[in-house]
Amino acid sequence: MKIAIASGKGGTGKTTIALALAQAAIGKTALLDCDVEAPNCHLFSCSDGVCEPVTVPMPVFDKKLCTGCGECAAFCQFNAVAVVGKNILLFPELCHGCGGCVKVCPTGALTESSREIGETKVAMCSYFVLIDGHLNIGQAMSPPVIRAVKERGAKNVPDLAVIDCPPGTSCPMVTAVRGADFVLLVTEPTPFGLNDLILAVETLKKLELPFGVIINRADSGDDKVKEYCRDEKIPVMMEIANRRDIAEAYSRGETLLTAAPELRGQLIMLLEKMEELIRVRTAK
Numbered sequence: 001m002k003i004a005i006a007s008g009k010g011g012t013g014k015t016t017i018a019l020a021l022a023q024a025a026i027g028k029t030a031l032l033d034c035d036v037e038a039p040n041c042h043l044f045s046c047s048d049g050v051c052e053p054v055t056v057p058m059p060v061f062d063k064k065l066c067t068g069c070g071e072c073a074a075f076c077q078f079n080a081v082a083v084v085g086k087n088i089l090l091f092p093e094l095c096h097g098c099g100g101c102v103k104v105c106p107t108g109a110l111t112e113s114s115r116e117i118g119e120t121k122v123a124m125c126s127y128f129v130l131i132d133g134h135l136n137i138g139q140a141m142s143p144p145v146i147r148a149v150k151e152r153g154a155k156n157v158p159d160l161a162v163i164d165c166p167p168g169t170s171c172p173m174v175t176a177v178r179g180a181d182f183v184l185l186v187t188e189p190t191p192f193g194l195n196d197l198i199l200a201v202e203t204l205k206k207l208e209l210p211f212g213v214i215i216n217r218a219d220s221g222d223d224k225v226k227e228y229c230r231d232e233k234i235p236v237m238m239e240i241a242n243r244r245d246i247a248e249a250y251s252r253g254e255t256l257l258t259a260a261p262e263l264r265g266q267l268i269m270l271l272e273k274m275e276e277l278i279r280v281r282t283a284k
């Protein structure tokens, strides 16, 4: 079972829930930290592990073979290549590594090399295998690193994969949730929380992924998130109270289950509920 934990905005408690679910689960569990621009699951679990670089294809230019025909620049949808006379200019940070310019070049002046943009790491923690990704500083494209984390997660063949997604609703979030059996959207009962929840819900509807909502700090703010979920028939899977001891534990680098071990039963029930919803959906 692959469960993605996502949120329309940062700071809602997404990583807290992902860690708690991975810690509460029974069976071989992998926690995939796909928030590769700011991975922090390792701060709450373990950090020593085996790293592998993540590379993307990158065109290399041979001036001697170039006729200046402009086919490469005309093909590139990302403006990563420009033709100036019989020279071309490559902008690596804009290149998506699609390889198209190499294919359309009629003279072989472009060939494919590779460029390192980040790394993945596998660490054996007490309760789960942690696989996280790190995008190198200055790099703009996180989806290839996210895909690499998910591929390494798949190789570990877990009973349960918990995917901690990047916040927001753009390409990185879509790359992280794609292929999940169920998505948990973590939100908070505030106007910002509701606004960004609606954006995340619309994204998941387009992706046709099943989802439910967790309301964190549920006893603060207002009831508008609950009213929205009721009107849209979105299941509220769990509510977590706004507790000072949980916030203090988080700031010390402790997990939700360390601060509130009594929530283990609710988390196990949450996993069972998702399993049942997936089973019903698959049977349709």
Ligand code: SF4
Residues within 6 Å of the ligand: 058, 059, 075, 076, 077, 078, 079, 080, 081, 094, 095, 096, 097, 098, 099, 100, 101, 102
């Ligand atoms: S590999 Fe693709 S994205 Fe990169 S420069 Fe060539 S056409 Fe553009």
Ligand code: SF4
Residues within 6 Å of the ligand: 065, 066, 067, 068, 069, 070, 071, 072, 073, 083, 088, 104, 105, 106, 107, 108, 109, 110
């Ligand atoms: S397609 Fe090839 S030959 Fe034409 S401008 Fe680009 S690199 Fe030069």
